[in-house]
Amino acid sequence: MPAPAQRLIAHLDMDAFYASVELLRYPDLRGHAVVIGGGRRHQPEELPDGTRRYARLRDYAGRGVITTSTYEARALGVHSGMGVMKAAVLAPDAVLLPVDFDAYRHCSRLFKAAVRALAPLVEDRGIDEIYIDLTDLPGAQADAGRAAAQQLKDAVFTATGLTCSIGVTPNKLLSKLCSELDKPNGITLLGLEDIPTRIWPLAASKVNGIGPKASEKLAALGIHTIGDVAAAEPQFLIGHFGKSFGAWLHEASHGRDERPVVTFSEPRSISRETTFERDLHAVRDKAALGAIFTELCVQLAGDLARKGYASKTIGIKLRFDDFKSVTRDLTLPAHTMDARSIRRAAGECLKRVDLTRRLRLLGVRAGALAKLADLVAPRVSHTGGDAGDDADVSGTHALHEPRASYNLLLFDTDATSSR
DNA sequence: TCTGGGGTCCTAGGACCC
DNA sequence: TCTGGGGTCCTAGGACCC
Numbered sequence: 001m002p003a004p005a006q007r008l009i010a011h012l013d014m015d016a017f018y019a020s021v022e023l024l025r026y027p028d029l030r031g032h033a034v035v036i037g038g039g040r041r042h043q044p045e046e047l048p049d050g051t052r053r054y055a056r057l058r059d060y061a062g063r064g065v066i067t068t069s070t071y072e073a074r075a076l077g078v079h080s081g082m083g084v085m086k087a088a089v090l091a092p093d094a095v096l097l098p099v100d101f102d103a104y105r106h107c108s109r110l111f112k113a114a115v116r117a118l119a120p121l122v123e124d125r126g127i128d129e130i131y132i133d134l135t136d137l138p139g140a141q142a143d144a145g146r147a148a149a150q151q152l153k154d155a156v157f158t159a160t161g162l163t164c165s166i167g168v169t170p171n172k173l174l175s176k177l178c179s180e181l182d183k184p185n186g187i188t189l190l191g192l193e194d195i196p197t198r199i200w201p202l203a204a205s206k207v208n209g210i211g212p213k214a215s216e217k218l219a220a221l222g223i224h225t226i227g228d229v230a231a232a233e234p235q236f237l238i239g240h241f242g243k244s245f246g247a248w249l250h251e252a253s254h255g256r257d258e259r260p261v262v263t264f265s266e267p268r269s270i271s272r273e274t275t276f277e278r279d280l281h282a283v284r285d286k287a288a289l290g291a292i293f294t295e296l297c298v299q300l301a302g303d304l305a306r307k308g309y310a311s312k313t314i315g316i317k318l319r320f321d322d323f324k325s326v327t328r329d330l331t332l333p334a335h336t337m338d339a340r341s342i343r344r345a346a347g348e349c350l351k352r353v354d355l356t357r358r359l360r361l362l363g364v365r366a367g368a369l370a371k372l373a374d375l376v377a378p379r380v381s382h383t384g385g386d387a388g389d390d391a392d393v394s395g396t397h398a399l400h401e402p403r404a405s406y407n408l409l410l411f412d413t414d415a416t417s418s419r
Numbered sequence: 420t421c422t423g424g425g426g427t428c429c430t431a432g433g434a435c436c437c
Numbered sequence: 438t439c440t441g442g443g444g445t446c447c448t449a450g451g452a453c454c455c
Contacts, residue, residue: 080455125454125455126454126455127455128455129455208453208454209452209453209454210453211452211453211454212452212453213451213452213453214452214453313447313448315448315449325450325451326449326450327448327449327450328448328449329447329448329449330447330448331446331447331448
């Protein structure tokens with residue numbers, strides 16, 4: 001019996017994506033330490049002589065984190081996730097630019113379209129990275145995907161003017177690891193036979209799925225590299241990390257991963273949240289908090305409508321001044337996409353939280369989503385008053401196990417609802 | 420001077436039903 | 438006074454990722 005052909009999976013990761021997009025429009029910053037992040041209010045200023053004046057990290061005051069930085073800034077120790085104020089200590093002269101998601105989304109669409117034109121089996125992994133299944137791409141197997149990877153890089157550059165790094169291996173886990181190995185602007189190919197020499201020396205934390213907590217726990221057990229994990233007994237890992245995660249650690253460390261490239265998936269939740277410029281108190285800042293709360297619900301309702309979903313479970317998220325977070329949620333009798341219904345459900349959730357401490361973040365989430373089209377699928381026509389037709393429709397539904405409730409709460413009729 | 424915003428998945432206990 | 442198991446839904450928290 002012939003063995004099934006080995007898969008050929010690519011992971012494509014854009015190089016310092018947000019920062020690189022900014023350099024397209026501010027080419028004079030090329031070669032400089034540039035950082036993207038913070039709040040608003042630090043747009044470059046166009047001067048009469050045609051040059052620009054940029055904000056520097058040292059000028060910044062307030063909350064906010066670094067979203068991305070150029071490789072020059074990273075060399076100074078500035079990394080994404082770092083507080084801007086902390087980064088300013090390390091690199092006071094670095095240029096600070098505000099985040100412009102519209103621009104990044106535009107470039108994201110361009111590079112993904114360029115890739116799909118060459119290889120259609122693409123899995124979205126956020127704004128700046130994708131997996132691509134090259135297994136059945138004509139000619140790709142001949143050179144383990146090298147020529148295909150180069151073509152993809154060329155196409156991305158032609159479409160956007162941006163570079164990326166690509167890893168090509170038999171699965172997603174290894175490809176994700178490999179796209180990092182020759183960054184920026186690199187191609188890394190790897191076969192299963194290369195795992196001991198090229199994968200096992202890497203830190204365990206490089207594996208997608210081994211985060212800070214798991215790394216720390218592994219380190220406490222004397223396990224630092226992926227090879228250390230691979231050398232551990234599966235039962236030892238299961239004993240310390242549980243049946244599911246422990247077994248996965250063992251498989252992952254040996255480079256085994258059967259997950260397919262998934263070209264489409266329905267969203268599970270949609271949310272909006274905001275961190276306040278200063279911490280707010282439920283009583284003393286009631287008005288401000290209430291306005292923000294309502295605004296989040298209105299935005300969320302807009303997102304649902306735009307994307308064509310209704311939600312049956314509304315939740316809130318609070319973060320207190322001590323950075324502790326809590327969530328509460330409420331499942332409704334029917335799906336909704338109405339801002340006032342969302343606001344009312346979120347208000348019920350809020351009542352279940354102790355609001356003694358001041359708040360730094362408030363969020364609203366819509367879960368248990370159903371596509372609007374599925375909810376209203378069978379015509380709801382009351383024009384003729386044809387009871388027979390209606391009965392027939394609902395009978396069909398009872399038999400066919402509706403995927404979602406029909407009872408879509410489109411409008412809030414409760415005039416006394418809180419504001 | 421701390422730490423954004425948008426997601427996914429997993430675990431675990433209790434309710435409730437058969 | 439003792440004694441089931443399984444399945445699903447709901448809720449809360451947490452790890453992790455981009």
